[in-house]
Amino acid sequence: MRTNDPYAQAAVRDTYHAGSEELNPQGWWVPDLLPFLTTAGARTVLDVGCGTGETQ
Amino acid sequence: MSLAKIGLHVTAMDYSEVALARARAKAKASGVVVDFRQSDMALPFPFADCDFDAVMSNVALHMFDDQTTRRIIGEMRRVLRPSGLLLLHVNSTEDMPYREERLGRLRVQTLEPNFYREANGQTMHFFSEQYCRDVLADWTMVDLTHLRLHDEAGTIIKCVWRCVAQKKASSLSPEEKTNFPKTAIYGRGERGGQFMP
Numbered sequence: 707m708r709t710n711d712p713y714a715q716a717a718v719r720d721t722y723h724a725g726s727e728e729l730n731p732q733g734w735w736v737p738d739l740l741p742f743l744t745t746a747g748a749r750t751v752l753d754v755g756c757g758t759g760e761t762q
Numbered sequence: 763m764s765l766a767k768i769g770l771h772v773t774a775m776d777y778s779e780v781a782l783a784r785a786r787a788k789a790k791a792s793g794v795v796v797d798f799r800q801s802d803m804a805l806p807f808p809f810a811d812c813d814f815d816a817v818m819s820n821v822a823l824h825m826f827d828d829q830t831t832r833r834i835i836g837e838m839r840r841v842l843r844p845s846g847l848l849l850l851h852v853n854s855t856e857d858m859p860y861r862e863e864r865l866g867r868l869r870v871q872t873l874e875p876n877f878y879r880e881a882n883g884q885t886m887h888f889f890s891e892q893y894c895r896d897v898l899a900d901w902t903m904v905d906l907t908h909l910r911l912h913d914e915a916g917t918i919i920k921c922v923w924r925c926v927a928q929k930k931a932s933s934l935s936p937e938e939k940t941n942f943p944k945t946a947i948y949g950r951g952e953r954g955g956q957f958m959p
Contacts, residue, residue: 712873713804713826718883719778734911735820736764739849742904742926743770746847748815751765754803754838755822756774759763759785759796 723758766794773814775799775807804830809841816847821922824852824887827874831887835897844931848901850924854908855888857921864919894923901927 743751766772766789774796776782782798789796801808803819804826817838826834838848853861855876862868869878869886877887894906905926912918 713830713885714879714883716777716779716802719776720780721882722884723778723781723784735851736818738924739818739820739926740765742847742849743765743816746816746845746928748770748847750771750813750815751773752807752809752814752817752838752841753765753772753774754807754817754819754834756776756785756798757778757781757822759774759788 763789763792763794763796766796767792771797773797773799773809775801775803777802803834803837807837807841811840812843812846813841814846815843816849817842818849820851821853823850824889825885826887827877827885828887832897839901839929842929844929846929847904848898848925848927848929850926851909851922852889852894852925853886854921854923855890856908856910858888860919860921861886889923891923894925898925898927900930902930903927 774785775798776785777800779800782800785796786798789798799808803822819838823831823834835848842848858869867880867882867884870881871879873879873885874887876890876893877885879885891906891908895903903925905924907924909922909924910918911920911922
């Protein structure tokens with residue numbers, strides 16, 4: 707960590723994701739967004755900051 | 763993965779190679795195809811204009827200062843097709859004490875209003891309703907709901923804003939502007955269950 711970094715660098719994120727635990731075992735987030743995606747007829751989705759894949 | 767499982771074409775980007783390695787392994791094990799890309803979201807996105815029907819970011823956009831946050835949202839707008847959807851979950855200002863209690867991460871440096879560096883080096887920006895509306899002022903707000911997430915014992919453990927906004931396009935019909943769910947999917951704006959940070 708460098709204190710002058712404007713935001714956390716990749717090493718901080720790597721450490722956060724290095725464990726084996728599921729970060730979102732209940733599958734929050736996507737189920738609540740799905741009705742909006744469906745209504746809009748979305749076919750192509752970009753997930754920004756996908757982490758270990760539990761957010762999509 | 764759930765979006766890919768129902769047939770959507772998902773492109774997923776993250777800064778962390780460690781996270782992406784885990785995500786790729788899960789996708790392979792699940793038999794779903796996701797286009798994973800390693801990229802720093804604070805930099806220009808490696809995609810063409812109007813590439814996507816929707817851009818989603820769940821508990822990830824809230825790690826940046828105000829200027830960077832606005833630049834990222836600008837990139838999200840650029841890669842969205844006209845009338846495309848932006849869907850976000852971001853930490854709310856109300857989450858500060860819960861986050862500190864849950865994770866034991868002390869805020870050790872105030873970088874900007876509601877933007878802190880935590881003891882482990884993580885940077886965290888807590889969004890107010892006014893801030894959500896301000897950074898999305900050029901969008902059509904479809905949904906802005908404050909959610910208090912609680913564990914199985916009913917204890918609040920996390921507070922987020924769910925923001926759904928539509929890229930403005932002059933050609934939108936009145937039906938397109940209004941044809942979205944009108945009520946919070948979480949019912950009373952709360953949801954239980956186990957939460958892992």
